[in-house]
Amino acid sequence: MLPLVTKRNNVHFLVMELSIKEIKEQEKERKRNYILDAAEKLFFSRGYDSVSMDDIANEVELSKAALYLYFKDKESLFFTIVLRGIKLLNAMIEESIKSCKTGVEILDTIARVYFEFVNKYPNHNRAYLYFRSDRFDIEDSEDMNEVAKEILKLRQDTFVITCNAIKSGIDEGLIRRDVDPVEVTVFLTLILKNLTEMRSDFIKLLEKRGIDKYQFFTDVAEFVHRMLMNTERGDAK
Incomplete structure (x- = not known):
């Protein structure tokens, strides 16, 4: 006699199948x-160029073939690590600007958070x-790595937030x-970037002056405040 297959049994099997699938996905992640x-x-x-996929495979005790099941190449792996950092930065910015009441407060907060992040x-x-250096071809939108696209989108989101803050x-x-909001945003981006890459001799020179x-x-x-602030406004600081 064949076992009775009921709707309840089918649901039970489906739940079990989903659970097994979820467990496998969790383990893969x-x-x-x-x-x-x-x-x-x-x-x-x-550094990027001194690390090979063989090095990574040995570090995690996987075969190189198994490693490629998770990441198609070293570039994709590195880009995913870069994406981790950008997501962290964006989350810090989004959380910090929630309490801002003016565009100027948002600008100040973004700059402060970026400096803290660095x-x-x-x-x-x-x-x-390094991702934004000439080492990688990330300007060709047709062949661009999907992870690279996500990184650039997140950075563009921050650019837009900054630009809108200036407009506000x-x-x-x-x-x-x-002032032109886009021009000022580019200007501020360059300033922040160069602050984080300041030459060691400049750092020493400033330190000698306390x-x-x-x-x-x-x-x-x-x-920057003095350059951008509306001095005609009586309560501008």
Whole structure:
């Protein structure tokens, strides 16, 4: 006699099948993150070009063939690590600007958070700067790595937030009306980038004058304020 197959049994089997599938997906994600953690340490300590897929495979005790089941090549693996850092930065910015009431407050907060990120996660910042160097061809949109596209989109999101903050500052009468929001956003982006890549001889020169990197950042922020603020407004600071 054949076993009775009921609707309830079918549901039970479906739940079991889904559970097994979920367990497999969770295990795959756990393994993927384990690989990323190991590769991150290697890239951060040796540099991208000094690490091979063989090195990573040995570090995680996988065959090279098994490693390629998770990442198609070293570039994709590295880009995923860069993406980790950018997601972290964006999350820090989004959380910090929630309490901002004006465009100027948003600008100040973005700059402060970026500076905090660079000092707390210097390796992630260096990885991103290397990603944006001429080492990788990320400008060809047709052949661009999908992870690279996501990185650039997240950075563009921050650019748009900054640009909109400047527009708000202008509308609020706090920022000069004769400035172009896009131009100012590019300008601020370049300033922040160069602050994080300051030459060691400049750092030593400033330190001899009693100016550490935090003080220098504060002073630069004040210089930028004076350039952008609407001085015709009585309560502008």
